[in-house]
Amino acid sequence: MWQKLILNHAPNKNKLRILDIGNGPGFLAITLALAGHEVTAVDATEEMLNQAQNNAIQYQVKVNFVLSDVHHLPFKDNSFDLIILRNVTWNLSNPTLAYQEWFRVLNTKGKLLNFDANWYLFLFNKNLYSQYMQDRQNTMEYGIEDHYRQTDTLEMERIAKLLPLSKEIRPEWDRNILQSIGYKNICIENDISKVVWDEIEQINYHSTPMFLIVAEKE
Template identity: 55%
Template structure:
């Protein structure tokens, strides 16, 4: 397992990632806004509640909140939510979505590798499609462990995004997904992104070439987490039909880990 003991991706990658998501903020917010008023919202909330600590009101940290889907949803459910992102454009969208749904969320601009919080603060950490584009993922897992309360849990939803750049079988699956989306007349989610820019970034990110969630399990154990639960079919419950076609070769997984 590479980069388990020390992450050494160039710091300049953080700026490249931030710039990319700044450009994506507005259209990504439209997707999140649609999710918040769709049937998917209830499915996501049910899944998070299934694995969260059994507390009626939790202190929740949403890491890499983007336009605030998790933050708004969990605030609506009555929890005390703090949400961080390093991209100001994303935070602006998230604040707008929270205001639209009339919920209170503490939005914080921060690098998710070095959080501005005291130790043992949060009952639950949630994150979606974030760890794959971190420059120092092991450092991030260590930092998130620090701010979790004893008995607190981390729920990470992610996938082997851009493994196709390093693995021929994954590449063929990716191309089949694009062809199937066209054949079925569905929106190709990759067609709406700057694939050249993102692939250039992904080639330098440490997790693009790793087999996940196997890498995550080893990293989490090394950081001190325990009671690790994997769900490699969670996308079948949470994705809609269009997502299922677009990402058939890159299934979403969930990792639940306890401090």
């Protein structure tokens, strides 16, 4: 499903040069490598890169994993046809700088696909906080695992309050920044949750639907 969704928005090439930003355990990178594309993936932590590399070996695909700060990439200009990322931009210290850097390494006619959500906007909005607490109540009523209880909630909220995007209304914030940088043909889907999440995830994150931003470098 993820493979189909991404490639439906990707440039029309038989073999894409793809960059996965903040690859984590390598899910998107491996998914696209399995489709026969040339994939490079970057993450800021060696632990994640090692885990992703082990997963790539398990699935018998080649991915070029690179340790890098996503704000300052070790690649030449115009290196990639497609840049993908999921749940990354919200926790960056300087998302504007990151968008500029991704624009630099994106090839002409290349596309950026950003999957994200307003993960901690509820900390700054009473109405959203009520909806967030209703999500927690719904997990109990449905008898399913509350994903927020798997983390140190207080520490995550402390960190989120320090991040610039936690209080921004997205993806409109992203649209404005992308336009100012020079991205063109910006398309936004405000809620793709039913496409990319299972029923348990939809209950957990009902108040923070996942959006998709597609932007092109002309």
